[in-house]
Every structure is written in structure tokens, then in C-alpha cells.
Amino acid sequence: MVAKPAAGGGRWADVEPRRLRRWLDGFYSRHDGAEEEGLKLVAANGDTAELLPPPGVGPVADVDALLEALAKPRRLGLLLARRNAVAVGVADGDELISSKVDTFYVQGRTAAGGWSQQRYARRRENQASGAARDAADIAARILLPYADSMAALVCGGDRGTVDEILTDRRLAPLLPLRHDRLLDVPEPRHAVLVDAVTTAHAVRIHLVP
Template sequence: MVAKPAAGGGRWADVEPRRLRRWLDGFYSRHDGAEEDGLKLSAANGDTAELLPPPGVTDVADIDGLLTALAVPRRLGFLLARRNAVAVGVADGDELVSSKVDTFYVQGRTAAGGWSQQRYARRRENQAAGAARDAADIAARILLPYADSLAALVCGGDRATVDEILLDKRLAPLLPLRHDRLLDVPEPRHAVLVEALTTAQAVRIHLVP
């Protein structure tokens, strides 16, 4: 289980689906039981745990429904992007069935001033725009053949870069599938994409305190 501070208080815990029952048993045991209200657990001492279904798991009203839904494999699309790289994939459950990773040259910032700085900035913007177009080509090639069967599109990396890629009109069918969570990933590589499969399928739990 991975736990990180949550904005506004408490912390986030990511629990793999296969470990969720054991985690729930531990919460009940540590708190001498707890009340369930939908996907939220409340203990007598004020501690709470709210479970957020992972991408592709919808229409679950309670914890029993969540556990049932998690047992059904889902097909997820992935778009991980930063300024210099993109990783796109489709996964059936834990298996990556299609993927493509690529890198792009986007010039870094320069310390030059005046006209030179403006020239370098324009060049960098043009390179970034070209990289976004190339990334959109990859996303269209990998994701669109599966668009009708995807349970969700999981994005990660730099939000501005991901948003720019998804502005491509060809990718419009994917927009309703985009999950709210943006995965925090390093520069996309194949290993990063594989790790994202596990991260995306975890159940996020907001723990207070």
C-alpha cells in the first residue's frame, strides 16, 4: 500500500484490488468495527475511509458492489505524456495488448536575452507543437481501434501536454472516456507504462486522519 498526503487533510492510500478485502478487514479490526455509508467507512473515534473506484469501474453504490466490480477485467487505454516523450497503450486487465513509446526533441530554455531569447522561444514552441502532433498520431493509431471497447482512458504526466494532444479532432471519441485522475509519472518509457497499469487499477482511499 502506498500512502501520500492529501490536499485539505488526511492522506491517500492506493490499494491493489487483490489486497482490498484484507485492507478492509484490517480497518474494521483496528477500529473495532465501522459503519458503512455507500463507499465511506466511519469509525467511532472519528476516523474515516472513503473508497474511490478505479478508472472503468462505474455505478457502484457500496463496498460489496465495488468488490464485485473489481473482479471483472476491464480494458483501459493509457496516454502518458511529457514535453519530450509519449507512451500510449491498451491493457486488458494486467496485460498490455498494444503500445507505442516515442521521444521527441524539444529544445530547453536558454539564458540568452533579447531577440535571441524570442527566437529560441518560438523555435521551442514550434518543436513542442510538432511533438504534440506526432503524439496525437500515435494515440490515434493505438487507441482509436479500441475506442468502442475501452472502459476508460487513463492519462498521466504533464497535464498541459496531455490536453494539447487530446485537442486533435481525431481523438474526440476518447474524450468522454477520460478519467479525472492524472497519474504522476516520470518521462514516459515502456517500464513507466507497465507500472501505470498497476497504479491505475488500484483503489484510492482517502483516510482521515
């Protein structure tokens, strides 16, 4: 488990569902007398651990309800995108049952100035818009057939690019399924998509201190 700093203080930790019981046992063993307040664990010394249900898990009242919900398999859609690449998949549990990865040419920034800079900027914007349209084609082909059975859509990469892809009218059925969390991923590749399946299923825990 790798913990990362959280905005506003504390740390974020991602724990795989199958390891959560062990993680909880470890927290209780390190904090004798810790108590549960809904999904928050509160230790006598002031340390806290707040559990956030992963995408596709509905509202749960306490830790026991969360553990019960995690035992049920969920189907997730994934859309990972940056300006020049996209990875789209559908996962049943940890298994990808449909996926597509593609790359696009989007010109990098240029040091040229004046009219040339404007011309290159327009060309770059046109290329990025074309890449977003192509990515939307892929998303429609991979995700829409499963829209009625997906518990959530998990996105990752560059938020602006993802948002632009999802403006495609065909993808409107996916918008209510989109989860708030945006996965931090490198340039989308198949291996990145596979790793994202595991990350999307993980329970996020906000640890303080």
C-alpha cells in the same frame, strides 16, 4: 501500500483490487465497531476511509458492490505524456495488449536574453507543437482501434501536454472516456507505462486522519 498527503487534509492510499479485501479486514481490525456509509468507512474514533472506484468502474452504492465490480476485467487506454516523450497503451486487466513509446526533441530553456531569447522561445514552442502532433499520431494508431471496447482512458504526466494532444480531431471519440484522475508519472518509458497499468486499476482511498 504507500500513502501520500491529500490536499485539504488526510492521505491518499492506492490499493490493488486483489488486496482490497485484506486491506478492509485490516481497517476493521484496527477500528472495532467501524461502520459503512456507502463507500465510506467510519470508525468510532472519527477516523474515516472513503473508497473511490477506479477508472472504468461505474457508479456503485457500497463496498460489496465495488468488490463485485472489481472482479470483472476491464480494458483501459493509457496516455502518458510530457513535452519530450509519450507512452500510449491499451491494457486488458493487467496485460498490455498494444503499446508504443517515443521521444521527441524539444529544446530546453536558454539563458540568452533579448531577441535571441524570443527566437529560442518560438523554436521551442514549434518543437513542442510538433511533438504533440507526433504524439497524437501514436495515440490515434494505438487507441482508436479499441475505443469502442475501452472502459476508460487514463492519462498521466503533464496535463497541458496531454490536453494539447487530445485536441487532435481524430481523438474526439476518446474524450468521453477520459477519467478525471491524472497519474503522476516521470518521463514516459515502457517500464513507466507498465507501472501505470497497475496504478490505473488501483482503488484510491482517502484516509482521515
